Structure formats: structure tokens, C-alpha cells
Amino acid sequence: xxxxxxxxxxxxxxxxxxxxxxxxxxxxxxxxxxxxxxxxxxxxxxxxxxxxxxxxxxxxxxxxxxxxxxxxxxxxxxxxxxxxxxxxxxxxxxxxxxxxxxxxxxxxxxxxxxxxxxxxxxxxxxxxxxxxxxxxxxxxxxxxxxxxxxxxxxxxxxxxxxxxxxxxxxxxxxxxxxxxxxxxxxxxxxxxxxxxxxxxxxxxxxxxxxxxxxxxxxxxxxxxxxxxxxxxxxxxxxxxxxxxxxxxxxxxxxxxxxxxxxxxxxxxxxxxxxxxxxxxxxxxxxxxxxxxxxxxxxxxxxxxxxxxxxxxxxx
Amino acid sequence: xxxxxxxxxxxxxxxxxxxxxxxxxxxxxxxxxxxxxxxxxxxxxxxxxxxxxxxxxxxxxxxxxxxxxxxxxxxxxxxxxxxxxxxxxxxxxxxxxxxxxxxxxxxxxxxxxxxxxxxxxxxxxxxxxxxxxxxxxxxxxxxxxxxxxxxxxxxxxxxxxxxxxxxxxxxxxxxxxxxxxxxxxxxxxxxxxxxxxxxxxxxxxxxxxxxxxxxxxxxxxxxxxxxxxxxxxxxxxxxxxxxxxxxxxxxxxxxxxxxxxxxxxxxxxxxxxxxxxxxxxxxxxxxxxxxxxxxxxxxxxxxxxxxxxxxxxxx
Numbered sequence: 001x002x003x004x005x006x007x008x009x010x011x012x013x014x015x016x017x018x019x020x021x022x023x024x025x026x027x028x029x030x031x032x033x034x035x036x037x038x039x040x041x042x043x044x045x046x047x048x049x050x051x052x053x054x055x056x057x058x059x060x061x062x063x064x065x066x067x068x069x070x071x072x073x074x075x076x077x078x079x080x081x082x083x084x085x086x087x088x089x090x091x092x093x094x095x096x097x098x099x100x101x102x103x104x105x106x107x108x109x110x111x112x113x114x115x116x117x118x119x120x121x122x123x124x125x126x127x128x129x130x131x132x133x134x135x136x137x138x139x140x141x142x143x144x145x146x147x148x149x150x151x152x153x154x155x156x157x158x159x160x161x162x163x164x165x166x167x168x169x170x171x172x173x174x175x176x177x178x179x180x181x182x183x184x185x186x187x188x189x190x191x192x193x194x195x196x197x198x199x200x201x202x203x204x205x206x207x208x209x210x211x212x213x214x215x216x217x218x219x220x221x222x223x224x225x226x227x228x229x230x231x232x233x234x235x236x237x238x239x240x241x242x243x244x245x246x247x248x249x250x251x252x253x254x255x256x257x258x259x260x261x262x263x264x265x266x267x268x269x270x271x272x273x274x275x276x277x278x279x280x281x282x283x284x285x286x287x288x289x290x291x292x293x294x295x296x297x298x299x300x301x302x303x304x305x306x307x308x309x310x311x312x313x314x315x
Numbered sequence: 316x317x318x319x320x321x322x323x324x325x326x327x328x329x330x331x332x333x334x335x336x337x338x339x340x341x342x343x344x345x346x347x348x349x350x351x352x353x354x355x356x357x358x359x360x361x362x363x364x365x366x367x368x369x370x371x372x373x374x375x376x377x378x379x380x381x382x383x384x385x386x387x388x389x390x391x392x393x394x395x396x397x398x399x400x401x402x403x404x405x406x407x408x409x410x411x412x413x414x415x416x417x418x419x420x421x422x423x424x425x426x427x428x429x430x431x432x433x434x435x436x437x438x439x440x441x442x443x444x445x446x447x448x449x450x451x452x453x454x455x456x457x458x459x460x461x462x463x464x465x466x467x468x469x470x471x472x473x474x475x476x477x478x479x480x481x482x483x484x485x486x487x488x489x490x491x492x493x494x495x496x497x498x499x500x501x502x503x504x505x506x507x508x509x510x511x512x513x514x515x516x517x518x519x520x521x522x523x524x525x526x527x528x529x530x531x532x533x534x535x536x537x538x539x540x541x542x543x544x545x546x547x548x549x550x551x552x553x554x555x556x557x558x559x560x561x562x563x564x565x566x567x568x569x570x571x572x573x574x575x576x577x578x579x580x581x582x583x584x585x586x587x588x589x590x591x592x593x594x595x596x597x598x599x600x601x602x603x604x605x606x607x608x609x610x611x612x613x614x615x616x617x618x619x620x621x622x623x624x625x626x627x628x629x630x
């Protein structure tokens with residue numbers, strides 16, 4: 001992991017779009033010269049502590065994976081405001097150790113990485129859900145009214161409104177009083193079968209490619225990967241239909257999944273996320289719309305899935 | 316590679332959005348029941364041979380990589396209509412064996428995989444470009460007038476017009492008579508330094524995450540990966556700034572890069588691409604806008620970067 005986890009400087013530059021598709025080390029070293037007047041790095045460096053938050057330990061999962069490249073950690077922030085029943089179920093499953101020993105079963109290029117019980121559909125072999133609910137209502141959308149959304153002024157082709165709530169990318173249709181989490185890179189959803197209410201949170205997926213926003217309002221999104229996406233996105237693609245692994249040994253085992261709240265305080269990863277209702281966030285979005293330095297053309301536009309919410313190690 | 320290359324059925328389902336985020340094998344097996352009335356698979360199966368084309372061998376590169384997971388092949392179709400000078404340079408570099416023995420030097424999660432000469436910026440160690448041009452004009456856009464574009468009716472936030480030309484995703488500003496290749500997943504560009512005209516095609520990158528369309532009109536796109544994206548997208552992310560590898564041994568070596576035209580006919584990979592000016596393509600796009608089966612909600616929308624152009628082994 002540490003080898004593949006970019007340090008904060010890289011994340012900051014990435015926030016800039018990391019547009020320095022440089023020829024090599026020298027130009028890479030010139031990166032500072034290629035940033036806007038007030039760069040994303042400067043905006044972040046000058047941000048007040050109050051613009052940052054620590055994810056709630058009761059809403060944050062730590063998934064420990066074993067991969068052919070070694071062990072890795074994935075942190076997932078759950079979204080109880082949008083999928084309360086699924087989040088409650090996932091908490092219950094994690095506390096019961098349901099996910100421990102399961103595996104990544106599917107990696108489809110430019111689409112999703114999915115994990116869960118490889119035997120979920122074999123009644124005789126499927127792991128029991130224990131005290132978790134075996135049937136949940138679909139949680140595809142919530143009410144838009146009174147939703148504290150940091151709305152983007154930018155045109156979005158998929159929905160009349162887009163923006164951020166609690167750090168999550170959101171789209172909405174105010175006239176229908178509907179809002180929903182949208183399928184941006186790194187978002188986590190609950191796999192379902194053909195019945196809209198057939199997801200339980202026992203099988204989860206994350207988006208590893210271009211946002212498949214056509215899935216919005218069709219499946220329950222439950223959270224977002226806030227650390228470790230580079231691990232889930234770089235697993236070998238599955239050779240079967242829809243990217244499922246054909247041989248069991250190709251699957252990456254899940255060693256365990258815990259809620260941070262259930263871990264000894266000293267063992268909890270310390271991560272902070274920029275508040276998407278903060279002035280710093282609005283300034284960062286504007287820095288992405290209006291480029292300078294390396295850029296000769298400014299898009300004067302961003303989209304809800306092209307702006308990653310920055311994180312940093314807790315000070 | 317063969318392990319991670321999805322077979323055509325998987326590609327077809329992927330074209331559908333592969334929205335069956337199923338709980339496992341059984342539901343996966345039910346996939347046919349979850350497709351629209353006339354599914355993408357049916358549309359493709361019933362497509363006339365005349366709706367398919369073979370990429371021009373003079374415009375198609377075969378890159379052979381060595382990775383920790385084994386060897387792999389990447390096919391890149393060049394876009395001479397959009398970047399004639401860069402494409403000519405890349406042909407010249409490939410014919411001179413310039414890329415042979417170079418390496419993937421950078422993989423930044425949700426952004427790009429970049430390859431070239433690790434010593435490009437060390438005058439004493441940089442590999443000479445030979446007969447290729449050391450300086451080229453930037454080729455960021457071309458004229459829109461008379462461009463044979465299959466225009467999308469869907470709203471695009473980044474440009475007034477979007478669509479497809481010669482199988483490539485394109486955006487345009489008709490009132491400025493400008494059109495350009497756009498940074499969708501799998502598009503290939505020529506790395507540059509701070510000077511807009513500092514790209515030569517000696518360092519190339521491909522998009523491995525959500526389309527960074529803010530790069531459009533800032534750097535020269537030269538083509539598209541038509542086979543092997545799952546290889547370039549699943550390499551370990553680099554731990555240095557902007558995803559550059561820190562240790563040389565982390566780089567994946569490029570064994571060789573050849574134009575198909577320079578290969579014995581029998582050795583050329585046989586691949587066909589769906590014509591983006593065909594009726595079949597328009598029907599596929601419509602099948603993505605209007606879903607059924609597994610879907611309970613249809614987006615009634617697509618975007619230029621959410622529609623992958625299908626390929627198939629040549630019959």
C-alpha cells in the first residue's frame with residue numbers, strides 16, 4: 001500500500017487535475033511554476049482547520065484486503081443520510097464479522113470492483129446474514145427539500161441539479177423533490193439482483209472508471225471510498241462475463257472489515273476530509289474551472305464527478 | 316493478458332452498462348432476462364458486416380509490455396485527422412524502434428498511465444529521437460466545418476457539441492469553427508512540458524479514470540487504446556508526485572512498439588471496430604439512454620465519454 005499511496009503533495013497536485021503530463025523528472029520538478037496564481041496546494045495549505053472534518057467512526061469502515069501485491073487498507077465512509085437502512089445493515093454485518101474471509105469477486109475494467117460472498121447464491125453454502133436484515137427497501141433517493149447541498153452552478157447533462165452533501169456527490173430533481181447519491185469514481189453501492197429491493201449490503205461494489213451515472217436511481221449507493229481506491233482500482237480484471245473472476249484463486253481475500261468505532265482508538269486510521277460546505281471547497285472548485293500556468297485553455301466548467309474531495313492525515 | 320481480457324460477451328454486457336451488480340453467479344446467469352427488449356447484445360449480433368471496420372494498419376500501434384503479472388499487448392489506433400504531425404512522428408519513432416526498451420513511468424490513480432523515456436530530461440542519457448521531429452506544433456484542435464461528426468443530441472456541460480468522428484470521441488465549438496478529441500477513458504495523448512508545442516509523441520499517456528476533460532484543448536490527443544486498457548489501468552499506482560514511480564524497478568518495461576503495417580500480415584492482431592457513423596452505433600447509443608429489464612429508471616441521457624465503441628475479433 002505505502003508504495004501505491006500517493007503522499008499528500010501528489011494528492012494536492014492531483015486535485016489540480018495533475019495536468020502536468022510531463023516528459024519526465026525535470027518538468028515534474030517544475031510543477032509549482034505551472035500552478036494557477038493561487039493554486040489548489042496554496043488554497044489547501046491556507047485552509048482553516050474548521051474547514052476539515054474527521055469522518056464519524058460509526059460511519060467509517062476499514063476493510064483489510066490481501067492482494068497478490070500484498071496487504072492493503074481501504075477506508076469507506078458510509079452515507080446514513082441517503083441510505084439509513086443499508087448503512088445500519090452494513091454496520092451490523094461488519095460487527096458480526098460477516099465480511100471477514102470473503103473476497104473481491106469481480107473487477108470489470110472501467111466499471112466496478114465488487115466484493116462479497118462468492119457463494120451468496122448457493123443456499124447450502126452462503127454465509128448467513130446473522131442479525132442483519134435479509135430484505136431491505138430500495139434506497140435510491142431521498143427528499144430534496146431542506147437538503148444542505150453545496151450546489152454546483154455548472155450544467156450537468158444527467159440531472160437538473162448537482163452538488164455535494166456531507167462530502168458526497170449528489171444529483172437532484174427539485175421539481176420531483178428527489179435527490180440521490182451519484183455514481184462518481186470511488187462511490188460504493190450495494191449489489192442487487194433483478195428485484196429493486198434485493199440488496200442487503202452483503203455485496204458491495206465501487207466505481208473504478210468513468211462515472212456510470214446511468215446506474216443512478218437504479219441501485220442503492222451507501223458511501224464512498226476515502227482511502228485505498230488505488231488498491232481496488234488496480235486489481236486484475238476478471239476474465240468472466242461482467243468481470244467476475246473465473247477461478248477462486250484469482251479473488252483477493254478480505255481479511256476483515258471493521259467499523260472504526262469498534263476499533264481501539266489507537267488503531268484507527270487518522271484521516272481528515274475537506275468539508276464540502278466550506279469556503280475552501282468552493283475556492284478549490286473555482287481553481288479547477290479557471291486554470292493558469294501549464295494550461296493554455298480554461299474549461300470554465302467542472303462536473304460533480306470531476307472534483308475529488310481532498311483528504312489529509314489528521315494533524 | 317488472456318486472463319484479464321474479457322471475452323466478447325462480457326464486452327457486450329459492459330456496453331449495456333453491465334448494470335447487473337449482481338449478488339453472484341446465479342443472478343449473473345440471469346443476465347439475459349435483465350436486458351432491454353432489444354439488447355446491446357442483440358443489436359450487435361444483428362449488425363451488418365458493413366457497420367464494422369478494421370483499423371488501418373498504418374494508423375495502428377501494437378505495444379508489447381512486460382508487467383509483474385506477465386506480458387501484455389496494447390493496441391492503439393492513431394487519429395491522423397486530428398493530429399497529423401504527431402501521428403507522423405509517432406509512426407517514425409515506432410519504425411525506428413524508439414519506444415523499444417522504454418517503460419511505463421507513471422500511473423496516477425483515476426487519472427493517467429504514462430510511458431516513455433525515463434531519462435528524457437537528462438540530455439546526456441536521453442534516447443535520441445532519430446529522424447523524428449524534435450519540435451512539433453501543438454495540435455489541440457481542428458476545423459469543425461465539414462467534419463463528419465455523428466453528433467450527440469445529449470447536453471454536454473463541457474462543450475456546445477459532442478459526438479464521434481472516425482470512432483473517436485469529439486467535442487466542438489461550431490461558432491469558433493473548432494473541434495477536438497476529448498479526454499475520455501482510453502484516449503491517448505502526447506505528454507508535454509510547460510510549452511504548448513513541447514510534445515513530440517515520444518512520451519504518451521492514456522486516461523485510466525473519470526474523463527479529465529479539463530485537459531481538452533491543452534494537450535495533443537493522438538489516438539485511442541482499442542485493446543489492452545485493462546492492462547494499462549491495472550498497473551500499480553506510482554508513489555511519487557503525480558504518480559511517477561520512485562524506483563526504476565517499479566516501471567513496466569515496453570518490449571517493443573510496432574505499426575501493424577510493419578508486421579508480417581499473419582502476426583497482426585485481428586480486431587474490428589464498430590463504425591460510429593453506422594445505424595448500429597446509433598441504436599446502441601439509444602439502448603443506453605433507454606433501459607429496461609434490470610433498470611427501474613432510464614437516464615434518457617448519455618455523454619460522449621460514457622459510450623465505449625465496441626470491438627470484436629475479425630470474423
